[in-house]
Amino acid sequence: MPLIDDITPLLITYDEIQNIERTLAKLAWARRIVVIDSGSTDGTLEVLARTPGVEVHHRTFDSFAGQCNFGLEAVTTDWVLSMDADYELSDALVAELCALRPTEGQAGFRARFVYCIHGRPLRGSLYPPRTVLYRVAGARYENEGHGHRLRRDGTVTDLKAPIYHDDRKPLARWLRSQLGYAAREAAHLLSASRASLSRADRIRLMGWPAPMLVFLYVLIAKGALLDGPAGWFYAFQRLLAEVLLALELLDRRLAGRPSRSG
Structure with missing residues (x-):
């Protein structure tokens, strides 16, 4: 089985109507998309409901780590693609996912980000690379400051193509x-x-x-x-x-x- 057929995108959402359609458009290859929503009321749920393959789970937000760990329990494939609702996969990254053939000891892949302001890519930003694609077995998130960090053992290597971070909320x-x-x-x-x-x-x-x-x-x-x-x-x-x-x-x-x- 090609790796891309064994990947489930996992999204965390809350009132993402300005972003969610662009994010989902780049996940059309996925057979199933798991979404953990914490009470959206702005039309996000309606967009998710009409998107094929999307499965929405509802959970009151307590922390990013809590939402992600809850979401991992709903993933049935060996690999998960961890996404924020303001991420857009580049076309080059989708092609790279199609070509990936990880070794047995490969635990995950790290992506770099191109930060955008209303669709305008910046030369650089403070947004760090993060492990976005990884094997579900043994993966666990922990809170760290205002964010969260993935904890898992094994080799993590860098993907070549970027993800666009483009949050257009007010x-x-x-x-x-x-x-x-x-x-x-x-x-x-x-x-x-x-x-x-x-x-x-x-x-x-x-x-x-x-x-x-x-x-x-x-x-x-x-x-x-x-x-x-x-x-x-x-x-x-x-x-x-x-x-x-x-x-x-x-x-x-x-x-x-x-x-x-x-």
């Missing part, structure tokens, strides 16, 4: 999400041992340097300055995200100090 939705992300990330940074944190996270833990450093890094090192309005938009997004995290860290530190009496 800016107000992004802002609301960032407030929650900042709270979870601050809790993680403050509770983790300093030795376990990366250099970047230790700078973020300090609070004040990170926003401007990230802004300049995105503009200059990642080339956003050359991407026109879309690049500036992304740079300001990352600046604001770091400002919210710095404020959350400062707020928690101040709340934990004794106040002046009298």
